[in-house]
Amino acid sequence: MSTPSGAEILTDLTNLLGNFQGREYSGAIGPETRFFADLGLASIDAVVLGEMLQSHYGRDLPFGDLMAELGRRADRDLLVGELVEFLRRHL
Amino acid sequence: MPFSSANGMRFHYQQTGSGPDVVLVHGLTGDLSIWFLCRAMQELGGSHRVTAYDLRGHGYSDVPPDGYTSADHAGDLVALMDQLGIDRASVVGHSYGGVIALHAAVLAPGRFEAVVLSDPYFPALRHLEDVSRWGHWRDFRQEAHEAGVELSDEHWYDLGLFFDQVLHLDGERLLRFRQAVGLPALNRLLRLGRTTCGDDSKVEAGLTVERIARVDLPVLALYGESSPFLATAAFLEAHLPRCRTAIVPDAKHRAPEENPEGFLRLLQEFLARPPRPAGARRLAT
Structure with a gap:
């Protein structure tokens, strides 16, 4: 499988997050969208999203490292753009 | 999952x-x-x-x-x-x-x-424990107070009481509390607050x-x-x-x-x- 571009990854994420676990999110999702403050998700959702992405891309990804970094952040939030960059680095 | x-x-x-x-x-x-x-x-x-x-x-x-x-x-x-x-x-x-x-x-x-x-x-x-030493509870009470929820200082960390108060917040105070704790946390608290978890x-x-x-x-x-x-x-x-x-x-x-x-x-x-x-x-x- 060829490495997807940042734009392709953002499209994949937008599709997954737009209807995540049955929760509709109607606003536009872009690199500056905050995972927790804007999308209203929690760290448990990040665990589940990580699993969905691994299954979508068909490979293991070091989401544990991302989660641990999130645990060290004061605001415990993550930009969609940072997740795109993480995926681009590891796919 | x-x-x-x-x-x-x-x-x-x-x-x-x-x-x-x-x-x-x-x-x-x-x-x-x-x-x-x-x-x-x-x-x-x-x-x-x-x-x-x-x-x-x-x-x-x-x-x-x-x-x-x-x-x-x-x-x-x-x-x-x-x-x-x-x-x-x-x-x-x-x-x-x-x-x-x-x-x-x-x-x-x-x-x-x-x-x-x-x-x-x-x-x-x-x-065995001295309630007054629990800084965590004092901090939590202060955060709750700023968000419009008054918690008793006479009770030990009392989830039942806490859930009861969160469930009965009116519109304005519910909005402040939601801003303070975030929507996912509020939804989880409300869901759990309707169960017997607090008192159990x-x-x-x-x-x-x-x-x-x-x-x-x-x-x-x-x-x-x-x-x-x-x-x-x-x-x-x-x-x-x-x-x-x-x-x-x-x-x-x-x-x-x-x-x-x-x-x-x-x-x-x-x-x-x-x-x-x-x-x-x-x-x-």
Whole structure:
């Protein structure tokens, strides 16, 4: 499988997050969208999203490292753009 | 997302690694993500098969209207182990998860290798602790006050009372509280607040002082350096035949969040070499 571009990854994420676990999110999702403050998700959702992405891309990804970094952040939030960059680095 | 059925409910769990089993139990109002945020899943998975699950009423597990005593949760833990084919495990519980872990060890001692208690306080041991020292509760009260919820200072950390107040917030104050804690946290609190969890978590439910003191398994009492519950830690080390205490530096009640590296190092040391000889160590009080 060829490495997807940042734009392709953002499209994949937008599709997954737009209807995540049955929760509709109607606003536009872009690199500056905050995972927790804007999308209203929690760290448990990040665990589940990580699993969905691994299954979508068909490979293991070091989401544990991302989660641990999130645990060290004061605001415990993550930009969609940072997740795109993480995926681009590891796919 | 893996689910397992136990006691007629669906439980969300996560599993990684291979080796001897370790089961991780989070605290009230939390979920299994705490074990990813502090790297316990990632690090312990190198030497163990690690299983974490969402308690009933929490995370992605089912939310029954009642049945939230430590006996109920302990029954879930053992039933889940049955379902997942975990014959015998070391169990690690944080805060109320520690109460659940010890209660499970009382009900099914043959299923547990060792027990790690991360900063729990036990309903049966509440007489040991001095409420006024609990900075965590004072901070929480202050945060709640700023968000429009008044909590009594006469009550111990009273989830039942807290849920009751959150459920009865009017529009303006509900909005302020929602801004303070965030929408997902508010939704989870409201969902759990409609169950009997708050009041159930305050009762002994059979986990009496005598039963606590008779747990004859390797037990690690892992408490924060500035934990409000150090009297409980001292009691456990003095009365349980195979319990020792370890102190996580620079931590209060939430060592996995406040000092994850320190917490994990002590946890790994214990899991690698839990104390062996039965009755070899019994400290006088």
